[in-house]
Amino acid sequence: MEFLNIAGHVSVIHHLQSAFQNNRIPSAYLFTGLEGIGKATLAKAFVQMLNCDTHNNCHQCDSCRMVERDGHPDFITIEPDGKFIKIKQIQTLIKQLALKPVYAKKRVVLLENVHQMNVESANCFLKILEEPPLDTLLILLTTDANLLLETIVSRVQKVQFAPLSEGHLLSILQQQYELKAEDLAFVMNYAHGRIRSDWIRKLSQLLNMRTQVREILGSLVTERMVDHVTLLEQWNKQDLGAYFLEFCTSWLRDWIWWLEEKPHRLINSDLLEDFATLPPKVTIEQLHWAFDLTIETELAIKAQAGKQLALEGLIIQIKQIFSGKIVV
Template identity: 25%
Template sequence: MSFQEIIGQETAKKVLQNGLRQQKISHAYLFHGPAGSGQLKMALHFAKALVCLEKGEDACGHCIECRKMEHGNHPDFLLVEPDGSSIKIDQIRELQRIFSYRSEAGNRKIYIIQDADKMTVQAANSLLKFLEEPPAPAVAMLLTDNVQSILPTIRSRTQPVLFTAVDPKQMIQLLADENYPLPLVRCAVHLVSDPEECRKLLAENWFAEIRNVVLQLGKESASRGSMSLITAQQKIFKGGLGDHVDQVFDLFHLWFKDLIYIQIGQNESIVFIDQLESLSKVAHTRSMQHWISCMALAAECKKMLRSNVNGQLCMEQFLIGVSG
């Protein structure tokens, strides 16, 4: 893979390739932007370009150093990921221990910290001095979708590299050309920000199932009856989809937005375009303000879910609120 095969992120690519071209590499980078925007893929490719024997603005993909990176066994590279829900101080200490030795080949050592915002306070403080004064030449890449949670002292010691959500239209065309089902693609590109993440989502059987459940619940909840509560109980919590309630709320957010698009005559923006007839029947049964409040309710219920509120309780409160 080359940088050009990474969809979007032109600003990030320009920053990194300029550094490679001019041989001006920062000791530490902070990749930040929305979840699923391809930060890890970019970081891995940048790491490969840094060790590449060609020393150009991209990895050659053929030299021994590139092949070691591709096979995941390069001795001068380390990926640090959360251990459970956080990155602990022992992980940072182990990183420091490994990187206290110089590379046998005289290369820079490279490490990536995935979900850097999940470092404990102790881990972050331990990383601080190491970031600026590693015992051996090193390049750090810290990846996060929540940059405000990174210590200001760490932010000040890193070069920021901004990532943005990839244009959904670009991803729809790309994935449609790969023969993924278009109705699923149109939803997936609004839930994740990177084509590779989309492919992973589209490969999951549960994704098509929860989309169908949302379609059914969306129609039932407009009838002001209690059927939607029964459907949710049977299809989600008894149907083995209870681990994906957050994605149900994400899809509902898109559903309500589509209802607003219909009310204002902006059909070209509709995500569930294959459901246009059903959406048209539901859209005018409530006011635009009601659909806006439903979007807010979906966001609030997702927030409750992240605070460990019972998923079934969140869903029941949500459906009752939607039905009015």
């Protein structure tokens, strides 16, 4: 992919191109922004440009072809081994950096999800940042720079990636995927400025799940029985728990917008008939409280709370709110 023709992130592209043309590339960049926003794609295209024989992503020279095949000996990628980037991975990297580049003018190390370094690996990585090799560029990718050690952030040049515009999202999705109009609308509604390839891979599952989450929330008001415990167990086994929380927040938010007569803000705008049957006894205050509880549950799970119990507890609490047993 040609560096200058990547959709979106015009200011980032111009910044990096200017640094390259003026020979002002730092020893380390920190690319930060939403997951799926294109940080890795742009980083890879930048690597191609740096070492291309024509400096223009020609896709013909040996260097460009090796980068495209992920087979360039001087383009090193490190990603979490399980939950963390471990100290052994950083120690191996230090040994690699002690050697001269095999082929490239500029060796590049791409560290994905760098916020998943544990304390040991982060402290070890600091040694590289403190004495960076002259012939090496480090590119760190993260969704949240606040999760990194300040001593790391202070030694890199931060590059912020903004969410993609709706026009760029639509263009990328239409070019890369063959989606029916209704499926494209669903993916776009939940994109929030990023390309969510996982949603496209799991499209049929997630479309069905969205309806089931709506039924669960509706049953908490109408007393209609829905076996949410079995559904939650099934979703957790399939590693879909995070999607359940996202659908919960989207439906609760949409119900609030509907009651406030702001239908243009609905995420699930393709299912307007579901809002026409919204149980009348649910108040905006109750929905706000249920929404806040859902966000708190998501944070608790990220802090290693038991996922199944946390999700079951959330449903019980929302039911108590909707039934008036907990007064807002």
